[in-house]
């Protein structure tokens with residue numbers, strides 16, 4: 001029997017607000033344990049939560065960017081369970097009335113575009129962190145993360161392979177970064193997901209029994225855990241067995257998923273409406289404001305780069321990878337004035353090679369040592385044939401090192417294209433005179449050897465001779481019988 005996988009993701013995004021969702025404590029990552037804690041987020045009796053308005057604005061941005069229906073009266077609910085890192089004994093989340101429903105995330109994977117429909121997006125608070133490596137086999141609790149704002153994005157089971165699921169996570173990271181609502185950093189836990197997966201015979205509509213793999217915190221883990229789990233379920237079914245509905249954990253060291261708890265042991269969260277928080281009412285004006293603030297999403301930007309700026313798929317994909325890199329590119333194009341397709345491509349290639357090789361993270365384009373305006377000045381010199389494309393790279397390297405302008409460097413180091421054609425003619429003649437053997441070879445039909453002459457002239461002029469002129473002169477002189 002041949003099976004297909006069905007995958008749905010529950011994605012948690014930590015919102016990048018300065019303060020927590022229900023108190024004024026800082027959300028900064030990496031502080032000493034229990035530094036950012038107050039009576040509210042440490043669950044002291046009688047402490048009252050107050051909703052952070054910025055959290056709502058951030059969540060609305062995501063909901064609108066994904067085309068969700070925003071509920072005008074959503075409700076917070078208590079999700080009750082006991083764990084040491086949950087001081088209140090419940091997590092404030094949303095249950096029956098989430099902030100947003102419907103919508104979709106558009107994903108581009110292996111050249112194909114598809115939609116992953118969303119079931120809902122809701123608001124909730126994060127729990128603290130427990131570590132089990134305290135002195136003398138003790139466990140330690142850090143409440144800095146307790147009360148940090150999250151959105152949970154629940155997808156419909158629209159995905160059918162592990163790589164596409166990982167790509168969906170990458171897409172979510174791109175969107176939240178473009179929206180400026182989260183850094184989407186999986187290493188620091190700002191973005192993580194639970195992956196639900198089942199198999200069903202190809203052609204069958206009803207879903208099979210699923211397992212849920214908890215807390216995947218890297219793109220690679222998402223892919224590997226799902227690949228393993230799909231193979232495990234397939235082996236079970238092929239062997240005549242059945243998949244047991246359960247929660248599993250991924251152990252990357254061993255590359256396997258392990259059972260954590262079965263359906264029978266599942267938590268009963270006894271959800272009920274949070275009595276300490278009012279209904280979250282979203283006003284029309286708030287929605288309109290959030291809508292007006294929406295930036296272009298990476299996929300739309302990519303398409304515009306292809307359609308309007310004539311970039312190739314690869315060029316566009318790379319340049320929209322981070323908002324800051326796309327902004328840099330657009331600033332260069334704008335500063336170039338009315339650049340034609342060739343000049344735009346030159347700018348794109350320059351950024352992809354010269355700029356990206358000098359920064360560790362594409363987001364650092366925002367603070368690059370050579371500002372977009374400065375790169376545009378350099379490219380304008382290339383456009384005006386005052387600097388060769390090859391020497392432009394040399395000039396860029398120097399601009400990077402000493403922050404001077406292209407013009408200054410070209411003048412100081414004598415790197416402008418040789419404008420004096422008499423000097424170029426003289427150099428061409430000198431090279432031909434010095435290579436009688438090669439000249440004879442050319443004339444006997446080995447015309448490819450012209451590259452040798454070009455190279456010699458370029459070397460003698462330190463790359464400053466205009467290549468077209470050199471080629472033209474060489475052909476003329478080699479064709480003549482002098």
Ligand code: ADP
Pocket residue numbers: 006007008009010154155156157158196197198207208209210
């Ligand atoms: P639960 O009741 O176990 O929380 P939900 O219906 O709320 O399950 O769905 C949770 C996530 O699991 C969603 O992302 C959903 O798309 C996905 N999901 C639900 N059923 C299946 C299934 N049979 N196979 C794969 N994914 C599923």
Ligand code: ZN
Pocket residue numbers: 020023024025036037038039040041042147
């Ligand atoms: Zn607090």
Ligand code: MG
Pocket residue numbers: none
């Ligand atoms: Mg559920």
